Amino acid sequence: MSDAGKTRPLILGLTGSIAMGKSTVAGMFEALGVPVFDADFEVRAMQGPGGSLLAAIEAKFPGSTGPGGVDRQQLGALVFGDRDKLALLESIVHPAVVEAREQFLYRHANAPLVVFDIPLLFEKGGAKEVDRIVVVSAPAQVQRDRVLQRDGMTEEKFQQILALQMxxxxxxxxxxxxxxxxxSLEETEKAVEELVEKLSERLHE
Structure with a gap:
């Protein structure tokens, strides 16, 4: 698409497979003053104490919510590895995320550049909703080492997650x-800075 004559920010879709460092890179964009819409953060808020999605989730997945919001371990056990149940959960969550994203765009309508931090950008068809796509990547062994350091993560879970991701x-x-x-973090920061500079220059052409 042409960037000329645009009436909204250039939307940069940020994605990457598990443990590739996407959240770290998102933080680097924010540090440079680029507004970032974090889809996962929004979902956690909607599923937290008093969250807007609790009633709908409890209705479809009884026992998965409580005073503290969604019991992520309980809900995860219900949907993990079950594509139908996962699709049902997504049918509740996705429309709410889309609405939150529209509100984010409205708030930052005058920004030249914004980032949509979307883990499953390709897998869920989100690529068509952004103008440019940034993929955060690392060597497979680095990814594996990072994943297996996480609490509760096993080789089997890792392989199941990979199977669901492009x-x-x-x-x-x-x-x-x-x-x-x-x-190194410094080299990654430099790459993010250079990308923001490149896109900013293009927007001002």
């Missing part, structure tokens, strides 16, 4: 830009 190589092939997090 392969990293395929994501990189479809990206407009790739940020490598297999390097």
């Amino acid at each position: 392969p990293d190589a395929q994501k990189r092939a479809q990206a407009d830009f790739v940020i490598d997090t297999g390097t």
Whole structure:
């Protein structure tokens, strides 16, 4: 698409497979003053104490919510590995996320650039909703080492998660830009800064 004559911010879709460092990179964009819409954060808020989605989730998944909001472990056990139940949960969550994203865009209508931090950007068809795509990537061994350091993570769970995600190589092939997090934090920060500068220059052409 042409960036000329746009009436809204350029939307950068930020994605990457599990443990590739996407959240870290999102924080780097924020540190540079770029507004970031964090889909996962919004979902956690909607599922937290008093969250707007609790009633709908409890109705479809009885016993999965309580005073503290959604019991993530309980709900996870109900949907993990069950595509139908996962699809049902997504049918509750997705419309609410879309609404929150629209409100975010409205608030930042005058920003030249915004980031949509969406873990399953490709898998859920979100690529068509952004102008450019940034994929955060690291070597497979680095990814595996990071994942297996997480509490409660096992090799089996890791493989099941990978099976639900588009392969990293395929994501990189479809990206407009790739940020490598297999390097030092300083090098990754420099790559993010250079990308923001490049896009800012293009927007002012």
